Amino acid sequence: MTENRRKFLKTLGIGAAGALATPTQIWARATTPIESVLYDLQSGDTSEAYWKTIQSQFHFAEGLTYFNNGSLGACPKPIREATINFQNTLDDFPSKYMWGGWKDEIEEVRKKTADLFSVSEEEIALIHNTTEGMNLIASSMDLQPGDEIISADHEHTSALNPWKYWQESKGVKIVTPTLPILPKSVEEVVDVYSKAITPKTKVISICHLVNTNGMILPITEVTEMAHEKGILVAVDGAQAAGMLTFDLKEVGCDFYTVSAHKWLFSPKGVGIFYAKQESQKHLKPLIVARGYEDTSIRRLENYNTRNLPEVLGLGAALDYRNAIGAQKIHDRTYELKHYFRDKIKDNKKLILKTPELDTLSAGIQVLEVKDKYMLDVQMELSYNHGIECKPVTKFGLNVIRLSFAIFNSKKQIDTLVNVLNTIAG
Template identity: 55%
Template structure:
């Protein structure tokens, strides 16, 4: 393991803590197991604390980054650790690629499993959400006439695998429309109820849609599906890390997520969950020695792979654990609420995201009335250095604004002042 120093940004911020609290290195298996039952570092939930969290992220000078839903930034400790792993690997390539880091990879698996409240035997470390959705869509031996439900707001990486691997075999892809701004989970659940038939075999769904940040009722859909013998696969790219997720509580069969968004991990690494009794239906996308392994590891058996990023994922989980997932969860909703409250009385703004905390979190899509979204996006960036994602589909005509944990209320004030000027 490669030694390195990390900046202490928790000093003086935690309740009663005046000494140094360091981010831990990749910890032992025993310590990782204990983390599931340990409390995160307690602190005063103040803006000064979140300013310190912000200081752990390094963006280009003048950039105000509200586009985490597209791609996240890794904090300085994660970058430092990943670069150290890379240097170690290049120092003795064959040693670290195929032998010395096996136990460390298992520690990462355990850290990820604990983060999502599941067993490490239900977690594979893949490349991204797209790979996970391909793995699922490729695995099923469906027959002509069978049906797979995918709502109209699914991401292309969630639909194309089903089109390529299954629709070409005569499987019917059912594409029901959901309301753009539903008022309740029941309204969304009814869409799935009405789409299910005796031929439905799989429901493939986003946890949070990328267009306007709407949260879909995965648990309720899973319960409905399982009563009808239907498997549920979830694209968790936009939810994993934004708020607290207990994958067992969601009751879905499969969950795939890119770790480079809200988990702030190195790019090109992802998380795949498969419920223990649902793993039998899965086939690896890539086969190599060990493909007959009965454990979930057969799904990540690429032989040679980018292990510094793999281990860097563990450092990302350590970073988030130091802050605490409950604190991150609460902060995500706090920033959403603060943003909405600051623009609520301005008739020039139309929020295109559901208001209820059951239906949205740290992604909000905003239309400036009477202006094309591309014009607004360009003005935000070129004049104010604010990066957002323009959304034109489904009549949104709005900028998708995402609030990573490095966003402070001062940042939101700056954004709102810019929007007010542009709108006027």
């Protein structure tokens, strides 16, 4: 190696060893921040002290108590650092790692993502977000005038609008049944979809967990009913993936799409798209670039250039999640739900507008403060107490939406409830 070459590498801070490092070695170095905490997370401990350790790994602005994970999740510090390390590597060797240098590592992220849902890696595309996934589905469907799509009234606009844009102009009808706000049983919700189905129904577009009042929709039961009639099922899983444990093979849906920046706590800008193997024949890429002839699901994520450090950051986030344990996260979510509901049950001015059954709700709970306008309540919480949540006024709701995540503590809920009691008077 020439002296000039050595000096050049030294200015990059990597040296000859860095220049010759394999992608696997680069991965190991980039993920050092997370490797240093994974062992400590692998514990059967479920005490508040354990969850305080988790809480310490999420950094928020001073004075902020965050109950708005349903809008945008936080990324733990080790994942932030790993992603920055990947970004630095990419900028040190731009061409090498953008086109092929990280091929095996990207495939490893795909495998980890497939394991999350108990499916094959050949059924997973690594996209940008749920909105892209819903557009991918809606733009691909070869529907005819008079065909019908069922999309209930609580669907997110980013799940509904793709169907309007890509299919309504063709004469396809979007059927919008009304969901109950406080159903007493799963069967009550299934019945809404059953009554909406006609011989013209071709697709049911359904949210796993609605963003309006935190209601879980029975996607397994709806899918079984739909498939008996030859109807495809597309699921918006933005609010459920990472919060709840489930097996997509058991669910049976054709498509499931996720924004990983919510309950998977990944870097922003990376999403997950699941397509059942036998249903992939319906799909066409949203963006066409080199390699569009690829018959595998990878054709759906071929953007030529993209922010690969975010994709690798998703892999690191999944390592972090797996170290804690999917079931432990699931159980903690319900523990915080029950703790909150129990704390407010005796105050008649604090009115829950989220179904009580665990089969119908989890980590998102919405609350009305009697005789108070929710925007006023939200501003009081935010400006005077540093508590961030989301106001919801759709469907006659006048509520604040509270998202309970693994970085939230019972002590934070105590503080929240004390403030709400004061606001309620």
